[in-house]
Amino acid sequence: MSGELSPIDKAKFVAAKRAVDFVEDGMRVGLGTGSTAAWMVRCLGEMVREDGLKIKGVPTSTRTADLAREVGIEVISLDEAKWLDVTIDGADEFDGDLNLIKGGGGALLQEKIVATASDQMIVITDASKEVEHLGAFPLPIEVIPFGWQTTKSLVEEMLISMDVMGRDSTLRMNGDHPYVTDEGNHILDLHLGRIGNARQLSLVLNQVPGVVENGLFVDICDVVILGFADGKVETRDINEGTVEEDRLDFLESDNLFKDMMD
Structure with missing residues (x-):
């Protein structure tokens, strides 16, 4: 249940929930790797199962591929997709220009290939990952x-x-x-x-x-979505130069929470 989730998991969840709003029917979607990206994959899976969303996912690791299949997302290779509409992934650090350090989960090579083969890269994260200068994270x-x-x-x-x-x-x-x-x-x-x-x-x-x-993602990320434990979500678009704030409700009856806490 949501009440049993840690504040950091709540922040990751609301960021992921907001990010999947960018996904539309028929899209080819790059699926990132890591704990925050796993929330996003589960959110997409719920949309596929319950809302009839039709997408094709290109995972950035074998563990993401396994999770995507488990939640009902059709998985294809990047060679099959050729080009992607959007990639949604996490980050270990990001700065004010939305440059990133990635690779803490060990999938940086596939993550960078998939991200650069996308019309748009969206990063989902929490406020703890924002830094003035990259490099504190190895x-x-x-x-x-x-x-x-x-x-x-x-x-x-x-x-x-x-x-x-x-x-x-x-x-x-x-x-x-x-x-x-x-x-x-x-x-x-x-x-x-x-x-x-x-x-x-x-x-x-x-x-x-x-x-x-290397794990430096420079001029690749277009949007960063920051989640907070109280449900607040901040969306920063580097291309539009905009910052939008929203608030998402998460309920104890949410099916996704039930799945995660079982």
């Missing part, structure tokens, strides 16, 4: 397993000339073994503290041999 970069330690050294050396506060990096682990992405790669988390020029850093990182992609 920046993930996906690297191939071969020679990853060499790649790590090259990245740390490159960071000397970048406008960042720190240069340490760590290999992401899954228990006693390196974390493995859906593409069979590893992730290095860069502990930068503060990123002065995200666009420059993104371009330079991708030139390092062994780096597949």
Whole structure:
């Protein structure tokens, strides 16, 4: 029931609920990965089952694909879709220009490919993710397993000339073994503290041999939807230069809450 949800989960839910209002019949929708995106997938599934919404979803990870199928969303590949109407995803950090850090859930490569193949990218999040400067959250970069330690050294050396506060990096682990992405790669988390020029850093990182992609999403996000525990929702559109506030009610009888708390 909604009364059993934490304030952060309520904030995630109302942001997700507002975001699915952007989805219309017949759309091809990119489905993000992570805890906030999971709320969005469940909201869309409810619309498919109860309102007859007809969409095709392109998931950004195997776990999102599994959830989408579970809630009744038709899943297709990006190659089948070719282009998407909208992608809805979460973020680990965002700044005033709606630049993002993503990849905390390990799906940054597929997330960036899907987001850039969309007419619009909508990010759903809570106020805790807003920062003045990106970098407090460790920046993930996906690297191939071969020679990853060499790649790590090259990245740390490159960071000397970048406008960042720190240069340490760590290999992401899954228990006693390196974390493995859906593409069979590893992730290095860069502990930068503060990123002065995200666009420059993104371009330079991708030139390092062994780096597949980085978690900086620059000039990709169009709309950020912020959810709050009291039901308030703030929608910021970077292209229109608008900020709109709304309030959503969540009731203990809501079917989605029942599903989540079972």
